[in-house]
Amino acid sequence: MRVVVFLMFTVLSSGVFAQGDVGTVVVKATIVDANTKEPVSAKIKYESLPYGGNIGVFRSDKFTFNMEEGKDYLIVLESDGYSPYTETVKIAEAEDGVINKVIELQPNSLNRLIRLEKLIFALGKAAISPESHEELDEISTMMEVNPTMTIQLEGHTDFRGNAKQNLKLSERRVESVKEYLVSKGIDKKRIKTKAFGGTQPLSRANDEESRTNNRRVEVRILTN
Numbered sequence: 443m444r445v446v447v448f449l450m451f452t453v454l455s456s457g458v459f460a461q462g463d464v465g466t467v468v469v470k471a472t473i474v475d476a477n478t479k480e481p482v483s484a485k486i487k488y489e490s491l492p493y494g495g496n497i498g499v500f501r502s503d504k505f506t507f508n509m510e511e512g513k514d515y516l517i518v519l520e521s522d523g524y525s526p527y528t529e530t531v532k533i534a535e536a537e538d539g540v541i542n543k544v545i546e547l548q549p550n551s552l553n554r555l556i557r558l559e560k561l562i563f564a565l566g567k568a569a570i571s572p573e574s575h576e577e578l579d580e581i582s583t584m585m586e587v588n589p590t591m592t593i594q595l596e597g598h599t600d601f602r603g604n605a606k607q608n609l610k611l612s613e614r615r616v617e618s619v620k621e622y623l624v625s626k627g628i629d630k631k632r633i634k635t636k637a638f639g640g641t642q643p644l645s646r647a648n649d650e651e652s653r654t655n656n657r658r659v660e661v662r663i664l665t666n
Contacts, residue, residue, distance in 0.1 A: 467509040467536040469543070473502075473519065476546035484521035484547065491516055491530070509533055509541075517545075518587055525550055525663070528583045530576060555596075556581075556661040561619070563657040565600070568614035570622055578619065581661060582626040594634040594662040595619050600653045601640035609639035619659050634664065 473482045481503040489497040490513045498507070509515055512533065519527040524547040535541050548554065560577040561570070570578070585591050597612035597619075616635040624630045645652040 466511045467533050467539055467541060468506060469509060469515070469531055469541045470504075470506045471517075471543040471545055472504040473521075473545045473547060475524075476548045479546075482521055482524065482547050484519040484524070484527075486517070486519055488515050488517045488531075490514075516583070518583060519545065519547065520587060521547055523550055524548060525554070525666070526584045526587045528580045528587075530580070550666050552663060552665065554663045556663070558619075558659055558661065561659055562654060563615060565653075565657070566611065568611065568618045570618050575622075578622050579626065582623050582628055585623070585628050585632065588666060591666055592632045592634070592664045594636055594664055596660045596662055597635070597637045598642055598656060598658050598660070599640045600656045601643045601646065602653070603640070605639055605641075609637055612637040612639050615657075615659055 473484050473486075474480060475482050483501060483503045485499065485501050486505055487497070487499045488507065489495075490510055495513075496510060507515075509531070514533055515531045517527075517529050517531055527545060527547055529545070531541060531543075558574070558577055558581075561574045563569075581593075585593070595616040597614075597616035599608040599612050599615075601608075613635070616637060620630065620633050620635055623633055640656070643652075643656040644658070645655065
C-alpha cells in the first residue's frame with residue numbers, strides 16, 4: 443500500500459493522521475458499503491478549509507484525524523466500484539470534542555438520482571441562494587474527482603399554475619444550476635438538462651412544505 447503524506451501529517455499504522463499541533467476536535471470515521479454495510483477500503487483525501495492548508499491522502503476503511511481549531515474540513519473518498527463521496531465536516535458538529543461518522547459509499551450505478559436537499563427555490567423564482575452553494579460545491583467536487591462523469595440536471599416545479607409557465611420555470615432553474623457548476627470549472631458539455639415543469643411532483647398534498655419540496659432540481663448520473 444502506498445501512502446502519500448503532505449505538509450505536517452504523518453500516517454500511523456492504525457490509519458490515524460497525527461499533526462504537529464494537535465487539534466481540539468477528533469474525527470473518527472468508518473467506511474462501509476451502503477447496501478451490505480461491509481467495510482470498504484477507499485482512497486481518502488481531506489483538507490482544511492478554506493485554503494487547504496493541511497492536506498492528507500491515504501487508503502483505508504477507517505480513519506481518525508485531529509481538526510485544526512476553528513477550521514472545517516473537506517473529505518473526498520474514492521473506491522473502485524463506488525460513486526465518489528464528498529462531505530464538508532464542520533467543527534461545530536463535535537460533541538465532547540469528537541465527531542463520529544459512518545460513511546456509506548453507494549455502488550456505482552448509472553441512472554442514479556441525487557436530490558439536492560438544500561436547493562430550495564422560492565415560489566416562481568430560479569435564483570440560487572448562498573445557502574445552496576455548499577451542496578452544489580459537493581457536486582462539482584464529485585465531478586472533478588471523476589472526470590469522465592456526466593450528469594443530467596432535472597428541474598421540477600409545484601404542480602399548481604399554468605403548465606407552460608411551469609415548464610419554462612423549471613428550465614430556468616436547471617440552467618441556473620448548470621451555470622453555477624460551470625462557474626466552478628465543470629465543462630458544460632458534461633452537464634445535460636431536462637425540464638419537467640409540474641408533471642412529476644413528490645407530493646400532491648396541499649401544504650406549504652409539500653409545495654416547497656416539489657420546487658427542486660435533481661441530479662441524474664448518466665456516465666461514471
